[in-house]
Amino acid sequence: MIIPVRCISCGAPIAGKWEQFNREIKTGKKPAKILDALGVNSYCCRSVFLTHVDLIEKIAKYKDWY
Numbered sequence: 001m002i003i004p005v006r007c008i009s010c011g012a013p014i015a016g017k018w019e020q021f022n023r024e025i026k027t028g029k030k031p032a033k034i035l036d037a038l039g040v041n042s043y044c045c046r047s048v049f050l051t052h053v054d055l056i057e058k059i060a061k062y063k064d065w066y
C-alpha cells in the first residue's frame with residue numbers, strides 16, 4: 001500500500017523520507033548509502049524502507065474491494 005507514517009517497531013517518523021529514497025533508488029545508488037545519508041540508522045526503520053512495496057496505484061483500480 002503506502003509507506004507507514006511511522007516505523008511500526010520504534011515509532012520514528014519515516015514517511016517523509018520515502019520520496020527521496022525512491023528518487024535516489026531509481027538513479028542506481030545503493031540503498032545502504034541512501035539510508036545512511038537520510039539518517040535512517042536503526043534496523044527496524046531500515047527494514048521498512050527495504051521491504052516496502054508501493055501497491056497503492058494497483059489497488060486503487062479496484063473500487064469495490066469492501
Ligand SMILES: [Zn+2]
Nearest residue numbers: 007010044045
Ligand atoms: Zn524503527
